[in-house]
Each structure stands twice: as structure tokens, then as C-alpha cells.
Amino acid sequence: MLVIFLKTLPFFALIGLGWGAGRLRFFPEAATEWLTRFVFYFALSAMLFRFAANLSLAEIFDPAFALAYLSGCTIVYLLAFAVALTRKVTIPEASIEAQCAVIGNTGFLGVPMLTVLLGPSAAGPVLMVLAIDLIVFSSLFTLIITAAREGHLSPRIVRVLAVGLLKNPMIVSMVAGLAWSATRLPLPAPADEFLTILGAAATPGALFAIGASLASKTAERVSVALWLSFAKLVLHPAAVAVAALFVFDVDPFAAGVMIAAAALPVAGNVYILARHYGVAPHRVSASILFSTAISIITVSVVIAWITGV
Secondary structure, X not given: OHHHHHHHHHHHHHXXXXXXXXXXXXXXXXXXXXXXXXXXXXXXXXXXXXXXHOOOHHHHOOHHHHHHHHHHHHXXXXXXXXXXXXXXXXXXXHHHHXXXXXXXXXXXXXXXXXXXXXXXXXXXXXHHHHHHXXXXXXXXXHHHHHHHHHOOOOHHHHHHHHHHHXXXXXXXXXXXXXXXXXXXXXXXXXXXXXXXXXXXXXXXXXXXXXXXXXXXXXXXXXXXXXXHHHHHHHHHHHHHHHHHHHHOOXXXXXXXXXXXXXXXXXXXXXXXXXXXXXXXXXXXXXXXXXXXXXXXXXXXXXXXXXXXX
């Protein structure tokens, strides 16, 4: 446990450095926004493209893996949704709380951290988790919000969802990388070096940006935020672990990566959705803040468990 904690500590120390810079206003919110854009559109996209370009579709997509992850997510999603409804909140609010319970920070934290801690072979399973989160659950939230507010689903929402996915650089970079992989051509040396250098900026840039963005987060609705943090950090990886280890025939290493990815704190893009649609952004903000702080311990515990340390 101590060995794994010391390995994960530098990643969370980078988050803490960003938080300190943000709290001291040395790194203002505008700077955080532009750093996040650089990581999102350039550094992380380069890293994802390079990973995907060196993998085949078979190494990323495994039906048993996808079903196990979807099953675990669905159970926790429905639980969080039901708990929210017992508090008499609206359908959109229940939906955003359910998002907090199952959408982890796979892009900015999971991809750089897990591929370092668990090795390059973790890239395929991590990319699969990221793709499911972005394609399935982000789309589900949009569908629920639209149905709740308009009273029906129109063909227009399909176009909105498609455009949203096509504009997401993480999806585009993964698809482009797989397309290159399908050609069976090696990346030209200058291109590979370019992607390596640019992608190397993803890890420190993303972690610093996470911390700086947390500096502006508020801790309102503490009881709800703590419940959602518990659902995300404990219930979500537990449900995924049961599905992957006991229900579906998932490769043990891939199952471990999946469980580690499920143990990540609430993703920042959930807050972006909440703010965009005007659905409980402060509640989501507090959930991100608490879950990220607590995950310093819980992620270390989960990784120590799956690696047998």
C-alpha cells in the first residue's frame, strides 16, 4: 500500500501544485481555461492518437469488457438516480447526480496516470473506458435533459449528439489513431517523435489544470457531495469489479485496469455539462472537489489491490 501510495503521490502533488497556484491567484481562471484547452485539444489528443495508432481495434474493443463496464456503471447510475429522486429533486438534477456517480476523470487523470503506473498495455482498456464514458453516458445525459425539458425526443437531438461527438477531440483522436492503425503502416519517425513530445505535455499539463480548476470550486451541499463521492470512489469500482471478475469473462489485467479507471474521481466534464444546461453546477463542483481530495487515498488502495501489492 505504501509503495503504491508513493507512486501515485507525485500525480496528486501536481494537482496540489495547480490548486495552490489557483488559490494564490498566481494562475488565474483565464489561464486555467487556456491551459485546459491546450491539453484537451493538443497534448492529450496527441497522446491518445499515438496510443490508438499503435493498437488494433481488437486490442481496444472487447465485448466482455464493454458489457462488464456498462453493467457496473448502470447499477450505480440507477442507484444514484433513485437516491436523488427520493430527495424530490428534478429529473435533470437526478441525472447529473447519476453522472457524478459513474463518470471518472479518465481523460485528464486516468490516461496519463494509469498508463504510467500499470504500463503501456493499460492504454487499450483505458481508451475503452474513456470511449464508453464519452459516447454512452454523456449522450444519455443529453437525452434525459432534452426529454425532461421538451417532453419528447426529436430527430434533432440525434444530430446534436452526433455533432457533439465529432467535435470532441478525444473521440476524434482515438478514431483517427485507429484508422491509421488499420493501414498497418508504422508512424513515420518525425511524426512519432512529434506526437511523443507533444503528448508528454499531457500528464503535467492535465494534472496542473485539474488542480487549478479545483481552486475555484465551491463546497456547497456537502452531504450530497460526500454521498456522490462515496458512490464514485467506492460503489462504482466495487460494482465494476463484481461484473468484471465474477459475471463476465474479462482478462484479469484488463479487469484490473477497468476497476482502477472506475475508482477515479468525478470528471471535470460533468461540471461543464451541468453549467451548460444549468443543472446543479455547485453540487457537481463540490462532488469534484471532495472526490478528488479523497481519491488520493482510495485510488492508491484500489491500485494496490489490483496489482497485488
